[in-house]
Amino acid sequence: MQIFTCPFCGPRDEREFHFAAEAGKTRPDTTGEVSAETWAAYLHAQRNDKGRTREVWMHLPCAELFLMERDSVTMEVYATHPLRKAPQ
Template sequence: MQQFPCPFCGPRNETEFHFVVEAGHSRPEPADQVSDAEWAEYLYLFKAPKGAASEVWVHLTCREYFIMQRDTQTRAVLGVQTLPGADL
């Protein structure tokens, strides 16, 4: 089992985390003026890079959201950083 580093709690088992979204993937606004194609792109199309990726994750135990940089090919965690204002 892989360990992920929560920036608030330290290393924990990967089962305590949930992937949220690719970092920088934001909802198009105003939603009522967005075309169907733009909305579908927002909902279903992601970059999904092979290699270095920056993603928003949540640690389910402390409920904190943060950004994790990881290599999607090797699964290596490259770094984590807090996400200011993301206390949802």
């Protein structure tokens, strides 16, 4: 079992988390026509880089999305960062 750190709730069991997306993936511009091939590539194509990666994850109990920096080979987590700004 691996422990991930939610930036909102602290360290938790990996089973509480869900991978959401690669960080930096750009959604197609929907103000115009978008081909089926473009949508398919956006939804299903993954880079699957080896080594240090940046990914969007969700902590299911608090339903918050956050950025995780981790090594996809060793599974070492370097840092987690909230994707929303804290309320003022």
